[in-house]
Amino acid sequence: MSERRVTKGKVKVFSNTTEPGVVGQIKRAWDWRHREPIELAGTVARKVWRRGDRFRMLPFPQAVHIEITNRCNLKCVMCPHPTMTRTQGQMSEELFRKIIAEISGHRLLLENVAIMGLGEPMLHTDFERLVTIAAEAGVPNLYVSTNGTALTEKRAQRLVEDGALGRLIISLDGATKETYEAVRIGGRFDLVMENTMRVLRIKRALGRRKPVVTLQILTMPRTRHEIDEFVSRWEPELGDGDEILIKEVDTFGGLVDDLRLDAEREPVQRIPCRMLWKDMSIAWDGKVTVCCKDVYYQLTVGDANTQSLEEIWNAPKWNAYRRLHTSGEWDRIHPCDVCREWYV
Ligand SMILES: C[S@@+](CC[C@H](N)C(=O)[O-])C[C@H]1O[C@@H](n2cnc3c(N)ncnc32)[C@H](O)[C@@H]1O
Numbered sequence: 051m052s053e054r055r056v057t058k059g060k061v062k063v064f065s066n067t068t069e070p071g072v073v074g075q076i077k078r079a080w081d082w083r084h085r086e087p088i089e090l091a092g093t094v095a096r097k098v099w100r101r102g103d104r105f106r107m108l109p110f111p112q113a114v115h116i117e118i119t120n121r122c123n124l125k126c127v128m129c130p131h132p133t134m135t136r137t138q139g140q141m142s143e144e145l146f147r148k149i150i151a152e153i154s155g156h157r158l159l160l161e162n163v164a165i166m167g168l169g170e171p172m173l174h175t176d177f178e179r180l181v182t183i184a185a186e187a188g189v190p191n192l193y194v195s196t197n198g199t200a201l202t203e204k205r206a207q208r209l210v211e212d213g214a215l216g217r218l219i220i221s222l223d224g225a226t227k228e229t230y231e232a233v234r235i236g237g238r239f240d241l242v243m244e245n246t247m248r249v250l251r252i253k254r255a256l257g258r259r260k261p262v263v264t265l266q267i268l269t270m271p272r273t274r275h276e277i278d279e280f281v282s283r284w285e286p287e288l289g290d291g292d293e294i295l296i297k298e299v300d301t302f303g304g305l306v307d308d309l310r311l312d313a314e315r316e317p318v319q320r321i322p323c324r325m326l327w328k329d330m331s332i333a334w335d336g337k338v339t340v341c342c343k344d345v346y347y348q349l350t351v352g353d354a355n356t357q358s359l360e361e362i363w364n365a366p367k368w369n370a371y372r373r374l375h376t377s378g379e380w381d382r383i384h385p386c387d388v389c390r391e392w393y394v
């Protein structure tokens with residue numbers, strides 16, 4: 051899902067319930083000042099294409115998630131990875147190249163491409179090479195989220211020198227060793243802090259803006275008291291364009307325990323989820339699903355090994371799921387029936 055943020059200087063707050071109305075629109079428009087011309091052109095092109103109808107089909111997805119590996123070395127308390135039963139592996143370069151070749155033909159309408167799914171992308175043995183392949187093909191707004199455990203000096207140096215990655219999100223989830231290690235089980239606070247500091251230092255030393263580094267903390271009962279400390283700890287370290295992202299934890303489409311701080315809030319009346327008209331998620335083995343929250347691939351609609359992404363985007367099965375949403379029958383498919391992150 052692309053993130054909608056409310057900016058306060060270098061500290062951004064991401065909420066599933068974005069600030070509505072004119073004020074929210076102005077804040078989001080102000081956020082666009084960091085976007086590259088191709089991204090701005092894309093925003094305008096999508097608006098023109100949709101002509102005010104948010105459910106008008108684009109010729110290609112607006113955002114693509116490519117799960118280059120679903121292996122992971124942590125067992126974070128809020129993540130569905132520890133209970134995932136899919137076979138674990140990593141995407142072949144051949145499949146990655148096929149996907150990228152098709153995506154790069156749709157640059158104008160694309161908002162972003164995430165090189166990650168469920169799992170730790172930096173555990174892919176050719177991670178940097180895949181990033182370079184995508185960047186050389188001209189894929190816009192390439193980003194990744196990492197747990198930072200494998201961000202060694204050599205790899206950080208290469209990522210900064212190449213400048214191929216647009217944004218590097220580092221998931222930190224705690225200002226103290228005690229909290230971090232209780233949330234990101236298996237992670238070592240000192241190591242990840244050092245890895246994070248180092249990538250910021252390398253950027254500063256080389257005077258590079260890319261990758262934009264986002265230091266992310268999820269808000270949940272365990273971390274809520276450390277948000278201020280987290281911000282004061284990291285804000286002075288940020289370089290040009292870097293940011294802190296305070297993001298609400300969610301239920302991953304109903305797959306994990308509800309740790310949201312406002313879990314008790316009154317339910318909002320549900321509407322069809324736009325995600326099915328916007329995103330495409332591709333697993334390491336080529337399976338394609340309709341939503342980035344469907345990390346168990348229960349709504350698989352195609353196979354990127356044998357089909358084009360455009361063919362899958364227009365597949366009868368995917369269109370049938372879309373129709374179940376427009377007719378208000380999302381309860382008939384899982385995990386849409388239990389999802390709390392449906393997208394407006
Ligand atoms: C599934 S992880 C995969 C990437 C990488 N392993 C990491 O931890 O950053 C992708 C993103 O989802 C976030 N995440 C995990 N569980 C979440 C939850 N329950 N609610 C919201 N975000 C979550 C992580 O913090 C990370 O930014």
Ligand code: SF4
Nearest residue numbers: 122126129131169197
């Ligand atoms: S949040 Fe990332 S690091 Fe943690 S278990 Fe999930 S995939 Fe692994």
